[in-house]
Each structure stands twice: as structure tokens, then as C-alpha cells.
Amino acid sequence: MTGRDRKMAPYIKAVRPGFEHMLAEMVELPSISMDPSRAADMRKTATLAVQVLKDAGAEARVIETSGYPVVEGGWTTGKHHPTILVYNHLDVQPAQEPEWKQAPFVFRKDRGLYHGRGATDDKGPALTALLAARYAIEQGQPINIRFLWELEEEIGSPHFAEALTQRTLVHKPDSVLVSDTIWIAKGRPAMPYGLRGALGVRLSLKTGRADAHSGVTGGAARNPLTELCALVDDCVDARSGRVKIPGFYDDVVPPTKKEIESFLASGFQVERFKQTYGFRSLRTQDPAQVLRRIWASPTFEVHGLVGGYVGPGVKMIVPGYAELKVSMRLVPNQKPEQIFRLFKRFLAERNPDVHMEVEGMLQPFKGSFSGPYADAARRAMKTGFGKEPALIREGGSIGAVTTMQRAWHVPIIFMGLSLPEHGYHAPNEYFDWGQASGGMKALAAYFEELAKMGK
Numbered sequence: 001m002t003g004r005d006r007k008m009a010p011y012i013k014a015v016r017p018g019f020e021h022m023l024a025e026m027v028e029l030p031s032i033s034m035d036p037s038r039a040a041d042m043r044k045t046a047t048l049a050v051q052v053l054k055d056a057g058a059e060a061r062v063i064e065t066s067g068y069p070v071v072e073g074g075w076t077t078g079k080h081h082p083t084i085l086v087y088n089h090l091d092v093q094p095a096q097e098p099e100w101k102q103a104p105f106v107f108r109k110d111r112g113l114y115h116g117r118g119a120t121d122d123k124g125p126a127l128t129a130l131l132a133a134r135y136a137i138e139q140g141q142p143i144n145i146r147f148l149w150e151l152e153e154e155i156g157s158p159h160f161a162e163a164l165t166q167r168t169l170v171h172k173p174d175s176v177l178v179s180d181t182i183w184i185a186k187g188r189p190a191m192p193y194g195l196r197g198a199l200g201v202r203l204s205l206k207t208g209r210a211d212a213h214s215g216v217t218g219g220a221a222r223n224p225l226t227e228l229c230a231l232v233d234d235c236v237d238a239r240s241g242r243v244k245i246p247g248f249y250d251d252v253v254p255p256t257k258k259e260i261e262s263f264l265a266s267g268f269q270v271e272r273f274k275q276t277y278g279f280r281s282l283r284t285q286d287p288a289q290v291l292r293r294i295w296a297s298p299t300f301e302v303h304g305l306v307g308g309y310v311g312p313g314v315k316m317i318v319p320g321y322a323e324l325k326v327s328m329r330l331v332p333n334q335k336p337e338q339i340f341r342l343f344k345r346f347l348a349e350r351n352p353d354v355h356m357e358v359e360g361m362l363q364p365f366k367g368s369f370s371g372p373y374a375d376a377a378r379r380a381m382k383t384g385f386g387k388e389p390a391l392i393r394e395g396g397s398i399g400a401v402t403t404m405q406r407a408w409h410v411p412i413i414f415m416g417l418s419l420p421e422h423g424y425h426a427p428n429e430y431f432d433w434g435q436a437s438g439g440m441k442a443l444a445a446y447f448e449e450l451a452k453m454g455k
């Protein structure tokens with residue numbers, strides 16, 4: 001046991017029943033932001049969150065937006081103390097998967113495991129951070145710790161920027177901590193410092209009033225499904241995944257050798273990756289290649305092709321209309337607006353009749369790999385979990401992160417606590433006491449280091 005362990009152990013033991021009680025209350029509110037029929041539960045979640053913060057001794061309030069509200073709260077101990085803003089979200093994914101072995105919104109404690117939708121994403125980590133902060137404050141650390149708990153993360157944070165513009169309610173911090181990411185393997189902490197961005201586009205093509213008989217019209221009639229398929233082939237090489245839109249890769253910053261080494265140190269295994277997602281084969285078997293592809297390279301993906309006849313058998317028609325749903329994952333320093341312009345120009349050349357509709361843009365994010373905050377976080381993770389974290393990137397996007405970066409231009413550090421087996425966005429989600437107690441130690445150590453660093 002280290003000195004800190006001895007000091008913090010009684011606190012961690014004492015707060016465990018309270019942690020479990022708070023998590024139970026939160027998990028049992030189905031805060032599914034995607035489902036409009038859950039609006040009342042979203043409101044109850046905001047009210048409960050304020051109560052939870054107040055019960056911990058912090059102040060708290062609901063900040064209204066034109067969507068679901070944001071909960072803000074925390075401790076302000078002094079004007080000259082550094083301020084850290086801790087971001088978590090309290091909305092959850094839907095839970096209709098048939099594989100659930102229990103009712104997803106009934107909290108079930110099974111020794112150190114806490115089952116239920118939202119337990120690991122992101123209610124458990126939110127409460128862990130709160131209790132770590134309370135400890136730092138009780139120890140008299142000269143630091144201001146503020147929380148922002150969002151309720152629209154799972155739908156792309158559409159009103160988060162609006163909440164941040166309420167300057168009287170949310171003040172610019174000196175740094176941000178995000179605890180909403182997954183390790184690659186249990187026992188091996190991981191800290192991402194980069195996220196991919198995204199650009200979603202719907203393409204549609206109307207060539208006729210309705211479906212027409214292919215015997216009577218085929219050969220002369222244009223086929224919108226065929227034309228959209230050709231367009232896909234113009235945009236991407238199906239075998240390699242290489243994007244063929246001119247200029248697409250111009251702003252991509254490739255990962256350094258050191259970054260790739262760090263990716264490989266995360267405990268990632270190609271076979272486990274295949275198993276987790278149920279893949280029969282991949283475009284590559286080389287771990288460095290797989291990691292480069294999922295974390296540090298852009299993609300062009302087709303999600304759906306709609307149109308024509310989809311019933312049993314073959315109905316010989318020429319469709320009059322077809323729609324293609326695509327998105328591109330983007331990496332630093334690609335800009336979704338610029339990629340959209342390139343894509344639009346390319347499409348206009350190839351098929352001017354195709355209509356485009358943007359379905360969402362998210363900026364890629366790259367934080368710092370080194371520097372005082374990253375170094376402090378690395379030491380803190382080691383304090384909490386006994387092992388240096390691997391520095392990795394994530395292939396997904398957290399809309400709120402780039403919003404905070406644009407609003408404040410301060411360092412953003414990710415200290416996630418979820419494990420791959422926790423069922424993130426999947427059935428049978430859970431969180432566990434090992435990650436919670438290690439997380440409390442890690443985050444309390446981080447707050448202490450920031451207090452020492454000063455403003």
C-alpha cells in the first residue's frame with residue numbers, strides 16, 4: 001500500500017454504500033435521449049442529478065436549453081485556485097436488444113458488479129468523479145472543481161454549445177476532464193487523446209415518377225440504384241477502403257511512430273477485436289494496421305442503399321428513386337466543412353442530378369499527448385490502477401469535446417473508466433467496484449496534482 005492508498009482507503013470504504021445507492025437511483029431512470037417518449041424521465045434525471053450533487057455537499061443547478069437541460073455544479077473554493085471542469089453525460093442508449101438477461105432499467109447489484117443500462121456509460125464514471133472531487137475538497141485542496149453533466153450526448157450534443165454560451169452560468173475553466181471512454185483491455189488503463197470527427201450525408205436520385213416495367217423501359221430508362229452504386233465506386237475502393245475523392249487526404253496528419261508504439265501497448269488484440277464485433281475476417285490482420293485504421297485514418301462508409309423492390313423474389317422494375325446513406329469518419333486536421341465541399345464538387349462532376357443532404361458534422365479532436373496535464377493524468381492513473389496508461393485514440397466522436405475546445409481553448413484530458421466487457425452501447429451493460437474505487441483514487445490524485453500546479 002502506498003501512502004495515498006492508506007489515506008484514502010477509509011474514505012473509499014465509507015462512500016461505497018452511498019455510491020451504490022446513487023447509481024441505483026440513476027440507472028432506474030430510463031434517460032434515453034433518443035426516445036421522445038422519455039422526456040419526463042429526462043427531466044427527472046436532471047432533478048435527481050442536482051440532488052445528488054447537493055447531497056455530496058456541492059452546489060448545483062439545471063441550465064435550460066432549447067433541448068434537454070444540462071446540469072452544472074461543484075465546488076468553488078477560491079478565485080485564485082485553478083478550476084477544472086469535469087464532463088460526464090447522464091443520458092443513455094436505448095436498451096431494446098433481445099440479448100438482455102434482465103430488465104435494463106432495474107439496477108442489480110451482484111457482489112462488486114452493478115448491472116443496468118447507463119451503469120458504465122456514463123452514470124458510474126460520473127458518480128466516481130463526484131466522489132473523488134468530494135475527497136479532494138474535504139482534504140482542503142486549493143482547487144475549484146465544477147461538473148457539467150449533459151443529457152444529450154447520445155444524440156450528438158445538439159444543444160451543448162447553447163448551454164456553454166450562458167456565460168453567467170458556465171465559466172471558462174483552466175482545464176477539462178472527460179470521463180466517458182473505454183480501455184482496450186482490463187488491467188491496462190488507457191487514455192485517449194484523439195477522437196475522429198464525422199460527416200454524414202444522404203444522397204438521393206430521382207429519375208422517374210415511379211417504378212417502371214423493366215421489359216418495356218429497361219435499357220433506355222436511367223436506373224438510380226445503379227447510378228448510386230457507381231457513385232460509391234467512384235468515391236471509395238471497396239477492397240482497401242481507400243477514399244478516391246480528390247483532395248480527401250490532403251489535411252490528414254498521419255500518426256507518428258511513437259504514437260503507433262503507444263497504440264500497440266494498449267493491450268489490443270486483433271482476434272479479440274474480431275470476436276467482440278463478430279467479424280469473420282478483416283481488411284488486414286496486422287495489429288498496427290488495424291489500430292491505424294480505426295483510430296487515426298479517415299473512412300468512407302455506406303450505411304444503407306434504399307430503393308427499388310425489396311420483397312421476396314425478383315420483381316423486374318426500373319426504380320424511379322433511390323437513396324444512399326453515407327458517412328465519412330475524419331481525423332485531425334481534416335475539416336468536415338472542407339471535406340463536404342470536396343465531396344459536393346466531386347459529385348457534381350460525376351452525377352449532377354444527385355441531391356445531397358448533410359446529416360451531421362463533427363470535428364475531429366486531437367489533444368495533447370504530452371505536457372503538464374497529460375503527464376499529471378498519466379501519474380494519476382498509475383496511482384489509481386497501479387499501471388501506466390497507454391495513450392491511444394478513439395475512432396468515435398464526442399460532440400461536446402470539440403464544442404468545449406472551441407469555446408475555451410484549454411487542455412482537455414480523457415480519463416475513462418469503462419472496460420470493453422462492460423457492454424458499452426450493448427446489452428447487459430454493467431460497471432464494477434474495481435473500476436469505481438481505482439477511478440476515485442486516480443481522479444483524486446489528479447485533482448491534487450492540478451491543485452499543486454496552480455493556475
Ligand SMILES: [Zn+2]
Nearest residue numbers: 089121122180
Ligand atoms: Zn458515453
